[in-house]
Amino acid sequence: MRFSNTKDLGTRIESAKAARQKVKRRLLVCAGTGCIANGSLEIADALQKELDARGVKLNVELSLKKTGCHGFCEHGPLVTFHPEEIFYQRVNAKDAAEIVEKTVLKGEVIDRLLYTDPTTKQKVTKYFDIPFYAKQQRVVLANCGQIDPAAIDDYFAVGGYSALKKVLEEKNPEGVISAVEEAGLRGRGGGGFTTGKKWRICRGQTSDKKYLICNGDEGDPGAFMDRSIMEGDPHAVLEGMMIGAYAIGANEGVIYVRHEYPLAVKHLEKAIADARACGILGENILGSNFSFDVSISRGGGAFVCGEETALLNSVMGETGEPRPRPPYPAVEGLWGKPTIINNVETLANVPTIINKGAKWFNGLGFKNSHGTKVFSLVGKVRNTGLVEVPMGATLRDIIFGIGGGILNDRPFKAVQTGGPSGGCIPASALDLPIDYETLTENGSMMGSGGMIVMDDRTCMVDVAKYFIKFLMGESCGKCVPCREGLRQMSYILENITEGKGKPEDIERIRELSVGILNGSLCALGQTAVNPVLSTLKYFENEYHAHIKDHKCPGGVCKPLITYGITDKCTGCTVCARACPVNCISGEKKKLHLIDQKKCTKCGACFSSCRFDAIEVK
Amino acid sequence: MVTITIDGIEYEAREGQTVLDVAKENNIPIPSLCHHEALKPWGACRMCVVELNGKIMASCTLPVAKDQNIKTKSELVKTVRKVVLNLLLARCPHSKTIQQLARLYGITKTTLKADEGRDNCILCNVCTRVCAQLGSSAIATVKRGSEKEIGTPFGEKPPDCIGCLSCARNCPTETIKFEETDAGRIIWNKSFEMAECSICKAKTVLTKEQVVFFAKKSGLPEEYFAKCDECARKETAETFAQLVINPGAHIMKAWGFTFGKLEAKAITASPVLPQKFERS
Numbered sequence: 001m002r003f004s005n006t007k008d009l010g011t012r013i014e015s016a017k018a019a020r021q022k023v024k025r026r027l028l029v030c031a032g033t034g035c036i037a038n039g040s041l042e043i044a045d046a047l048q049k050e051l052d053a054r055g056v057k058l059n060v061e062l063s064l065k066k067t068g069c070h071g072f073c074e075h076g077p078l079v080t081f082h083p084e085e086i087f088y089q090r091v092n093a094k095d096a097a098e099i100v101e102k103t104v105l106k107g108e109v110i111d112r113l114l115y116t117d118p119t120t121k122q123k124v125t126k127y128f129d130i131p132f133y134a135k136q137q138r139v140v141l142a143n144c145g146q147i148d149p150a151a152i153d154d155y156f157a158v159g160g161y162s163a164l165k166k167v168l169e170e171k172n173p174e175g176v177i178s179a180v181e182e183a184g185l186r187g188r189g190g191g192g193f194t195t196g197k198k199w200r201i202c203r204g205q206t207s208d209k210k211y212l213i214c215n216g217d218e219g220d221p222g223a224f225m226d227r228s229i230m231e232g233d234p235h236a237v238l239e240g241m242m243i244g245a246y247a248i249g250a251n252e253g254v255i256y257v258r259h260e261y262p263l264a265v266k267h268l269e270k271a272i273a274d275a276r277a278c279g280i281l282g283e284n285i286l287g288s289n290f291s292f293d294v295s296i297s298r299g300g301g302a303f304v305c306g307e308e309t310a311l312l313n314s315v316m317g318e319t320g321e322p323r324p325r326p327p328y329p330a331v332e333g334l335w336g337k338p339t340i341i342n343n344v345e346t347l348a349n350v351p352t353i354i355n356k357g358a359k360w361f362n363g364l365g366f367k368n369s370h371g372t373k374v375f376s377l378v379g380k381v382r383n384t385g386l387v388e389v390p391m392g393a394t395l396r397d398i399i400f401g402i403g404g405g406i407l408n409d410r411p412f413k414a415v416q417t418g419g420p421s422g423g424c425i426p427a428s429a430l431d432l433p434i435d436y437e438t439l440t441e442n443g444s445m446m447g448s449g450g451m452i453v454m455d456d457r458t459c460m461v462d463v464a465k466y467f468i469k470f471l472m473g474e475s476c477g478k479c480v481p482c483r484e485g486l487r488q489m490s491y492i493l494e495n496i497t498e499g500k501g502k503p504e505d506i507e508r509i510r511e512l513s514v515g516i517l518n519g520s521l522c523a524l525g526q527t528a529v530n531p532v533l534s535t536l537k538y539f540e541n542e543y544h545a546h547i548k549d550h551k552c553p554g555g556v557c558k559p560l561i562t563y564g565i566t567d568k569c570t571g572c573t574v575c576a577r578a579c580p581v582n583c584i585s586g587e588k589k590k591l592h593l594i595d596q597k598k599c600t601k602c603g604a605c606f607s608s609c610r611f612d613a614i615e616v617k
Numbered sequence: 618m619v620t621i622t623i624d625g626i627e628y629e630a631r632e633g634q635t636v637l638d639v640a641k642e643n644n645i646p647i648p649s650l651c652h653h654e655a656l657k658p659w660g661a662c663r664m665c666v667v668e669l670n671g672k673i674m675a676s677c678t679l680p681v682a683k684d685q686n687i688k689t690k691s692e693l694v695k696t697v698r699k700v701v702l703n704l705l706l707a708r709c710p711h712s713k714t715i716q717q718l719a720r721l722y723g724i725t726k727t728t729l730k731a732d733e734g735r736d737n738c739i740l741c742n743v744c745t746r747v748c749a750q751l752g753s754s755a756i757a758t759v760k761r762g763s764e765k766e767i768g769t770p771f772g773e774k775p776p777d778c779i780g781c782l783s784c785a786r787n788c789p790t791e792t793i794k795f796e797e798t799d800a801g802r803i804i805w806n807k808s809f810e811m812a813e814c815s816i817c818k819a820k821t822v823l824t825k826e827q828v829v830f831f832a833k834k835s836g837l838p839e840e841y842f843a844k845c846d847e848c849a850r851k852e853t854a855e856t857f858a859q860l861v862i863n864p865g866a867h868i869m870k871a872w873g874f875t876f877g878k879l880e881a882k883a884i885t886a887s888p889v890l891p892q893k894f895e896r897s
Contacts, residue, residue, distance in 0.1 A: 302761070304761075319757075319758065324658065324659075324660035324675060324678035326678075326679075326680060472762060472763055473762055474761075474762065475761070475762040475763065476761055476762065476765075477740065477758070477760075477761050477762045477763065477764070477765030478661045478740075478742075479660070479661045479662070479663055480661065480662055480663050480664075480701050480704055480705060480739070480740075481663055481697075481700065481701060481704065483740070483762060483763055483765065484704035484705065484707065484708055484763070485700070485704055486762075486763070487763040488704060488707060488729045488730060491729075491730045508728065508729075511696075511700065512700060512729075514693075514696055514697070514700065515696065515697050515699075515700025515701060515703075515704070516700070518666075518672075518673040518693060518696075518697050519663045519666060519673060519697040519700065519701060520663070521660055521661065521663070521675070
């Protein structure tokens with residue numbers, strides 16, 4: 001089924017769309033990495049077996065598909081049934097018979113497998129009635145969880161490659177760049193540089209060869225939006241790359257995927273092979289003069305290789321260390337040729353911009369940030385997972401609306417946005433709109449969209465120490481401020497959390513920060529001090545509490561805390577039994593006591609007490 | 618030619634030069650540690666930082682551009698350099714090079730945690746880059762981040778090392794240790810024998826590996842390189858003498874040289890000379 005022109009492709013897209021509409025019932029099993037780890041492939045097999053056993057044939061009216069990630073992995077494995085949009089969570093292979101028997105054949109809902117809204121304690125049947133999904137606006141993730149990522153026909157059926165068709169039929173490269181510029185698309189990987197502007201710089205370069213690289217080296221701890229897109233909608237990434245390559249005049253593309261994403265690689269490889277077979281990728285795409293092919297380069301798992309110049313070195317087989325800029329990659333990149341490096345999410349936005357129009361995209365968002373952004377919501381919130389909201393949504397919308405608020409109704413303390421080198425934003429900024437500039441002004445950044453929520457039992461000095469240590473370990477070690485500065489910073493923070501901090505340490509941290517922030521070679525070092533500076537800005541009192549009073553207000557830093565039992569104690573003896581070093585004594589139904597000399601501050605008593613009688617000081 | 622301003626004074630600069638090049642030409646003091654004239658700019662030590670439009674940039678990697686206004690003495694520049702020196706002094710408190718440079722910025726002792734047990738390597742990578750540029754690539758950095766160090770493949774004797782000592786002799790903090798006797802050398806735990814003079818059989822100043830390497834790189838016979846000081850001098854003198862007696866003959870033989878008693882074939886490859894880096 002090789003298309004020799006755009007018309008053939010159009011016909012195919014229309015027929016795939018029509019075929020999809022004929023499907024009356026769709027049973028979808030999530031086969032994203034998270035759900036697979038929880039056994040979703042076995043569920044899919046079991047469902048198939050049950051269908052076979054009952055003589056139910058899959059046909060145009062009933063389909064069983066393995067889809068990409070829905071983003072609500074915490075509740076996986078997920079099985080959904082359409083068109084009723086029944087949403088089953090934490091499904092087991094043993095549930096397969098019941099699902100086929102009741103839901104597929106009779107259209108009944110199995111209550112046991114439904115999601116319970118933690119706020120209202122009510123069971124929710126439908127996908128989009130779940131607050132986690134109801135308050136999202138899915139543009140980039142629209143196809144994730146809805147189509148089979150390994151089937152190119154599924155992508156055609158949702159209008160896939162119609163943007164490429166439109167571009168080849170109606171637009172010249174200049175027109176594509178103008179559209180992307182007018183849409184106001186900015187890089188979703190961290191920097192937030194205007195994509196159209198970047199493309200224009202590269203287009204202006206005269207060279208025999210140009211490259212377009214898709215940066216899939218997602219390294220932020222807890223972030224998995226790019227992985228989900230590559231796994232769940234690989235053709236959208238490819239289509240975005242093709243349109244980008246057409247615009248800048250590149251004929252070779254590379255997708256740089258981190259080694260830890262085998263499923264993403266598998267799906268991308270399949271997508272590339274299928275697209276090649278269709279004549280969508282390769283020489284003279286759809287009979288035009290435009291030729292473009294894509295290869296996959298697997299990273300070795302270094303955080304710094306997400307930095308574009310380090311990525312280039314890595315692709316070239318050199319040490320993954322950043323290069324000094326200028327020259328910028330758009331002028332001198334891969335193998336010394338003009339190269340554009342775009343993040344996965346950025347590229348996945350491109351087909352939508354072409355399809356729905358720049359105006360539509362530009363209308364979404366806030367001030368200079370347009371479109372939507374996928375965030376990876378984790379930490380002390382009720383609902384964790386991938387959430388997509390329009391730019392300009394507030395942190396409160398995400399954390400309390402979609403996230404359902406703080407776990408165990410504890411008070412909200414801070415949210416760390418933008419990955420390890422982002423900053424911590426306090427409660428006072430919860431109602432600020434999320435856009436590139438506002439986050440930066442408040443000491444954090446958009447980054448790749450990590451969002452870690454913290455409650456009152458989080459120590460901000462400990463948080464800063466954690467991120468500095470992460471970045472210290474991931475620093476490539478090329479330039480002095482980042483390599484040596486982060487190491488010294490971690491010594492100082494280590495001392496503070498151990499109660500050995502000195503009053504002058506705060507000044508020392510600030511001075512070091514100026515050097516690291518301004519002096520570092522690449523963005524890793526330049527932003528590495530954000531967690532420290534933002535916690536100092538909003539939670540300086542906690543630093544003083546550690547240094548002067550030898551107290552950890554969050555109750556986290558072991559050398560600075562003591563556990564005690566208050567008179568709320570009912571003498572239930574649970575804590576005494578939970579204590580691994582047997583340092584809690586007391587008679588039944590009488591107040592218990594902790595032997596401070598023997599206590600290892602493990603917190604087992606605190607977590608076991610049902611009467612809130614253990615206090616941390 | 619472009620005109621750039623450094624600390625309020627205008628200077629003429631050639632396209633392709635870096636700000637550090639211009640500063641050096643005009644005796645404007647900018648300290649640097651990882652910069653080496655024979656090597657491509659590296660931009661890692663961050664000592665040569667300058668301020669451009671309020672932003673800190675490494676002058677060794679900053680190409681000159683029209684109407685650039687560079688500040689080398691601003692408070693921000695001084696602060697960043699001080700932090701870098703403070704950090705380097707903490708890394709190698711006993712390095713004379715770092716101590717001297719730090720003193721220029723009023724730092725005599727680091728205010729940070731000093732690493733007493735470490736050697737004086739500041740990871741400027743001059744050694745690895747010199748080695749790569751000369752064509753051996755026998756050593757490289759290993760590990761990453763704060764654990765990064767200069768090392769040999771798998772920590773063993775480097776198979777590609779030819780014992781030229783370029784790494785050690787170019788090390789700004791004299792950290793790379795080597796032993797040298799008349800008969801041989803030891804560097805990176807690898808022992809080298811000195812090559813014998815192809816004429817008088819005395820020991821030369823090159824290792825056997827160097828002679829083989831040079832011959833292979835240049836296309837000249839090994840005997841051409843394996844010469845002791847005395848024989849080399851004698852041979853040069855003979856060549857000169859013949860030049861004076863019969864200059865015409867030598868010009869005739871311009872590219873088919875006669876060197877003393879040895880006739881070298883046409884030189885196919887020019888000797889490996891450090892090339893000045895030029896940005897395209």
